[in-house]
Amino acid sequence: MHIVQQDTALRIVGIELRTSNDEAMQTIPPHWQRFTSEGVLDRIPGKLSDEVYAVYTHFENAGRDNQGIYSLIIGAPVSSSQAVPPGMNHAVLPVSPRAVFPVPPGRFDLVAAVWQAVWQAQHLPKTFVADCERYRANGDIDILIGLRHGTTA
Template sequence: MKTLQTTEPMLVLGIPLRTNNQRAFEDIPTHWQRFSGENWLARIPHRRDGDVYAVYTHHAHEGVDNHGDYTLIVGACVTHADTVPEGLASAVIPPGRHAVFEVEPGRHDKVGERWLDVWANQDLAKTYRCDHERYAPDGKIEIRVGIR
């Protein structure tokens, strides 16, 4: 694990899913299939780059814990969004400190397992506000968790 300090917010547009940790291993793979199968990445205007983001936000207990419902938005970082196209939602990844957990490149199937490691780490002062995954075109995968 390494840490990353960001100084600018990032705006992500993508398709939303309301779920929780009890349903996540069932709901999230289906959501990703929808994102890919319906070619949503190509439909997102003003993409900043080729990265794909999965943003976990709007927690039922924001700032406290990750229990209860939250929204997952799978999409792309954009330069701006004058309007949010129908079918999409937006999320802002705020600037701040993030613990970065790498996943074996190209191994999307290992992301859920890595999240289990993240949540088991009791030494992190997690913010429980806006965590995200970053998928680079070269296969690199990172889980970024907001920390105090």
């Protein structure tokens, strides 16, 4: 794990799922399947890249914890002026220091195990506003956790 400073807000457009930690194992895999089978990435206009982001946001207890209902929006980065297509939604990854937890390249099967490490990192001053998984075309996968301002490496 290392800390980076995200200096600009990043807007992600994609498909949304409302879920909770209690339902996640049953609801998130079909949401990913929908993203793939419906070719959502190809239907997002004005993509800034082909990176895929899975953004956890709109927490019921935003700023406090990730308990209760939250949104998972799987999509791609777009400009702040890009219209959201019908049937899709958007999320914003605000300016923030972020803890970066790398997942071994191409190892989608290890994402859940790395999330376990994130949840066990009780010492991190998490914001509980917008966290994400970032999937790059070269196979790199990172989990990025928003931290309170003033957090440094």
